[in-house]
Amino acid sequence: MFQTRVTEMLGIRYPLVGGTMMWVSTPEFVAAISNAGGLGILASAMYPSAESLGEAVDRVQKLTDKPFAVNLNLFPMMRPVDNREVLDVLVEKGVKIVETSGHSAPDALCGRFKASRMIWIHKCVGVRYALKVQEMGADLVTVVGYENGGATGKLDTGTMVLIPRVAEACRVPVIGGGGIADGRGFLAVLALGAEGLILGTRLLTTQEAPIHERLKQALLQAGELDTMLILRSLGATHRVWINEAAKRCRDLEASQAGVTEILSVVAGQKAKAMYDTGELDVGVVPCGQGVGLCHDIPTVQELFDRIIREAGEIAARLAAR
Numbered sequence: 401m402f403q404t405r406v407t408e409m410l411g412i413r414y415p416l417v418g419g420t421m422m423w424v425s426t427p428e429f430v431a432a433i434s435n436a437g438g439l440g441i442l443a444s445a446m447y448p449s450a451e452s453l454g455e456a457v458d459r460v461q462k463l464t465d466k467p468f469a470v471n472l473n474l475f476p477m478m479r480p481v482d483n484r485e486v487l488d489v490l491v492e493k494g495v496k497i498v499e500t501s502g503h504s505a506p507d508a509l510c511g512r513f514k515a516s517r518m519i520w521i522h523k524c525v526g527v528r529y530a531l532k533v534q535e536m537g538a539d540l541v542t543v544v545g546y547e548n549g550g551a552t553g554k555l556d557t558g559t560m561v562l563i564p565r566v567a568e569a570c571r572v573p574v575i576g577g578g579g580i581a582d583g584r585g586f587l588a589v590l591a592l593g594a595e596g597l598i599l600g601t602r603l604l605t606t607q608e609a610p611i612h613e614r615l616k617q618a619l620l621q622a623g624e625l626d627t628m629l630i631l632r633s634l635g636a637t638h639r640v641w642i643n644e645a646a647k648r649c650r651d652l653e654a655s656q657a658g659v660t661e662i663l664s665v666v667a668g669q670k671a672k673a674m675y676d677t678g679e680l681d682v683g684v685v686p687c688g689q690g691v692g693l694c695h696d697i698p699t700v701q702e703l704f705d706r707i708i709r710e711a712g713e714i715a716a717r718l719a720a721r
């Protein structure tokens with residue numbers, strides 16, 4: 401059930417994609433997602449050198465024989481990465497699926513995906529970006545609505561409108577998400593015209609997610625109102641869980657503090673420290689409104705099986721009416 405062009409093209413059991421998550425999408429977590437029947441995506445930006453990225457890819461390949469992807473980050477970064485080098489590693493290691501996310505995809509880099517016979521997925525937040533990468537040769541497009549955890553872009557289009565708009569405009573298959581956390585949302589995403597679902601926030605409260613137990617428990621307590629937008633003043637809007645660091649970032653932006661001071665609050669290393677130690681106010685955690693739908697901490701396999709089962713039951717119930 402629920403076989404689509406996404407499951408066919410990617411060779412996965414369920415049309416479920418585990419969104420790239422900085423400091424969370426480790427080889428172990430990526431493999432857990434792929435082994436559970438979805439597509440795990442390794443966050444290449446976590447690795448400071450070609451060598452360490454190569455080792456991470458080796459590790460994923462050791463832990464799963466299922467398809468997985470590697471993300472190339474196109475967002476501006478405090479520690480810029482040379483994506484040409486990253487791509488060299490992926491080609492050398494025989495990685496078959498690549499995801500790009502962030503600002504406009506550079507022609508030269510993306511041309512190499514085709515030349516290397518990789519499947520290219522691009523993640524974005526608007527119809528015009530989706531059409532642009534389709535013309536550049538993207539094989540699939542992922543779109544996430546404004547409810548999503550992490551970068552929300554500038555267009556502020558909600559998932560309910562964004563997915564059908566992109567699905568009617570594009571000929572390539574669409575993976576949709578943003579605020580989705582269960583079988584109800586999965587079925588809705590398919591009804592809107594997507595052929596796969598991307599999940600980020602919901603995966604934070606799984607057993608395998610490599611974040612501290614205290615943070616998982618805090619996210620379980622959080623509701624749909626417990627996220628906020630930060631970094632809009634720098635043109636890099638992110639939806640994050642409301643904690644002291646997020647509020648400090650908001651206050652600094654409001655008082656027009658310098659970029660360096662603002663960025664010091666949201667530094668990735670601070671988020672990593674929080675994931676490792678469970679100190680809940682050290683950094684900011686990207687988090688979508690779907691956090692209000694996270695009520696337990698299943699394994700990834702249990703979560704995926706449940707999403708598919710629930711969606712099947714709802715579809716049958718609706719059809720029977």
Ligand SMILES: Cc1cc2nc3c(=O)[nH]c(=O)nc-3n(C[C@H](O)[C@H](O)[C@H](O)COP(=O)(O)O)c2cc1C
Pocket residue numbers: 418419420421422424443471473501502523544547548549550551577578579580598599600601602685686687688689690
């Ligand atoms: C903790 C966390 C970290 C994220 N880091 C990244 C990232 O580094 N690169 C990226 O493209 N998207 C990142 N995202 C976005 C996800 O890949 C995905 O698009 C998004 O979470 C889907 O929306 P949802 O959170 O509402 O399910 C992150 C999301 C979360 C929750």
